[in-house]
Amino acid sequence: xxxxxxxxxxxxxxxxxxxxxxxxxxxxxxxxxxxxxxxxxxxxxxxxxxxxxxxxxxxxxxxxxxxxxxxxxxxxxxxxxxxxxxxxxxxxxxxxxxxxxxxxxxxxxxxxxxxxxxxxxxxxxxxxxxxxxxxxxxxxxxxxxxxxxxxxxxxxxxxxxxxxxxxxxxxxxxxxxxxxxxxxxxxxxxxxxxxxxxxxxxxxxxxxxxxxxxxxxxxxxxxxxxxxxxxxxxxxxxxxxx
Numbered sequence: 302x303x304x305x306x307x308x309x310x311x312x313x314x315x316x317x318x319x320x321x322x323x324x325x326x327x328x329x330x331x332x333x334x335x336x337x338x339x340x341x342x343x344x345x346x347x348x349x350x351x352x353x354x355x356x357x358x359x360x361x362x363x364x365x366x367x368x369x370x371x372x373x374x375x376x377x378x379x380x381x382x383x384x385x386x387x388x389x390x391x392x393x394x395x396x397x398x399x400x401x402x403x404x405x406x407x408x409x410x411x412x413x414x415x416x417x418x419x420x421x422x423x424x425x426x427x428x429x430x431x432x433x434x435x436x437x438x439x440x441x442x443x444x445x446x447x448x449x450x451x452x453x454x455x456x457x458x459x460x461x462x463x464x465x466x467x468x469x470x471x472x473x474x475x476x477x478x479x480x481x482x483x484x485x486x487x488x489x490x491x492x493x494x495x496x497x498x499x500x501x502x503x504x505x506x507x508x509x510x511x512x513x514x515x516x517x518x519x520x521x522x523x524x525x526x527x528x529x530x531x532x533x534x535x536x537x538x539x540x541x542x543x
Contacts, residue, residue, distance in 0.1 A: 306318070306319050306321065306325075310331065310355065310358060310359060310362075311331075311359065311362060311537075311538060311539065311540045312538040312539065314362060314540075315358050315359065315362050315391055316387060316390045316391055317353060317354065317355060317358060317387045318353070318383045318386045318387045318390070319353050319383060320353075320379050320380070320383050325353065326352050326353050326355040328522075328537055329419055329465050329501060330352070330355035330356045330359070330419050330465075331355060331356075331359055331536060331537050332465060332490065332501070332503065332520075332536060332537075332543070333356055333417060333419050333463060333464070333465040333503060334355070334356045334359035334360050334363070334417070334540075335359075335536045335540070335541065335542050335543045336463050336465075336488065336503045336505050336542070336543050337360060337363075337415060337417060337461075337463060337542070338461075338505070338542060339461065340360075340364050340367055340369070340414075340415065341367070341414070342367050342368055343367070343368050343369070343370075344367065344369050344370075344414040344415060345369070345370045345371075345372070345412060345413050345414055345415075346360060346369055346370070346371045346372070346413060346414065346415045346416075346417065347371075347372050347373070347374070347408075347409075347412075347413040347415070347416045347417070347452075347455050348360075348371065348372070348373040348374070348417050348418070349373075349374055349403060349416060349417070349418040349420070349448070349451065349452050349455070350374070350375060350376070350403070350418055350419065350420050350421070350448070351373030351374060351375040351380070351381075351384055351398055352375060352380055352384070352419070353380055353383050353384050353387065354373055354380075354383070354384030354385075354387050354388065354396070354398060356373075356417050356419065357371045357372075357373045357384070357388070357396050357398070358384075358387055358388065358391060358393065358396065359540060360417075361388070361391070361393040361395065361396050362391070362393075362540060363540045368395070369395055370395055371393075371395060371396045371397075372396075372397055372398070372399065372413075373396070373397070373398040373399070374398070374399050374400075374401050374403055374408055375398060375399075375400060375401075376400070376401070376402050376403070377400075378400050381398045381399065381400045384398040385397065385398050403448065403451045404444055404447050404448065404451070407451070407454065408451070408455060409455060410454045410455060411454070411455070411456065411457050411458075412455060412457065413455050413456055413457060413460060414457055414460050414461070415460065415461045415462075415463070416452045416453075416455050416456050416460065416461075416462050416463070417462075417463045417464075418448070418452055418463070418464050419464070419465050419466075420445065420448050420464070420466065421444075421445075422466050422467045422470065442473065445470075445473060445477075446473075446477055449464075449474065449477040449478065450477070452464075453478065453481055453482065453508070456508045457508070458508060458509050459507065459508055459509050459510075460507070460508045461505065461506070461507050461508075462478070462482055462504075462505070462506045462507070462508070463503065463504070463505050464503070464504045465501055465502070465503045465504075466501065466502060466504075467500070467501060467502075468489065468490075468498065468499040468500060468501060468502050470502070471487065471502045471504070474502075474504050475504075478504075478506055481508070482506035482507060482508055482510070483506065483507060483509070483510035483511045483512050483513075484506055484507040484510035484511075484512035485504065485505070485506040485514040485515070486504070486505040486506065486514075486515045486516075486517060487502055487503070487504055487514070487515070487516045487517065488502065488503040488504075488505070488517045488520055488543060489501075489502055489516070489517070489519050489520065490502065490503065490519070490520045490521075490522065491519045491520070491521050491522070492521075492522050492523055493521060493522070493523040493524065493525060493527070494521055494524070494525055495525060499519065503520075503543070520532060520543060521533070
């Protein structure tokens with residue numbers, strides 16, 4: 302039995318259980334799910350560092366007519382249990398989560414059409430005193446490189462890779478995928494139009510492609526008045542793509 306909150310995603314159409322006192326997902330995961338594209342019937346998708354399963358649940362809802370198989374891998378046992386509880390509560394029998402340490406184990410290499418990840422993003426911040434949150438948020442450069450290597454090795458030929466992280470991590474992401482992926486697209490995410498720096502970036506790329514890098518126009522989460530932008534409403538409430 303999961304002790305914690307039953308929250309909702311995508312205008313209350315998707316249930317998600319988030320254990321009390323452990324890591325809780327942010328809207329970053331919903332934004333990343335919105336970047337997934339060119340999904341074909343019977344595709345196989347991997348969510349790396351799945352947490353409470355937000356990305357997988359959003360994709361299962363958005364592409365419910367595609368007969369997908371969606372797998373998530375996560376280090377923390379309690380989060381795996383919560384994510385599987387959420388999948389069952391939503392009737393997503395095509396979604397499953399497994400407990401593994403991806404930095405020390407390979408998982409079905411060359412098996413997935415799409416590999417998505419919202420990894421730990423902090424390499425300089427003081428770790429949270431909460432162990433679960435520290436594992437979810439804090440990282441070092443070596444582990445980050447190995448995390449991306451795990452993701453790329455899981456991709457099938459022509460497979461697609463997606464990642465969201467702090468904007469300052471873009472140089473490391475690009476360095477790690479250079480020469481291994483092409484058709485790289487960068488989506489800078491700003492809190493509001495008046496901000497002079499992006500808060501987050503989404504990177505989308507494809508294996509075995511030589512298409513040049515593209516930087517998209519900014520994605521704004523809020524308008525100048527502090528309310529959600531039209532795009533944010535469409536992504537966070539309606540599950541639309543970016």
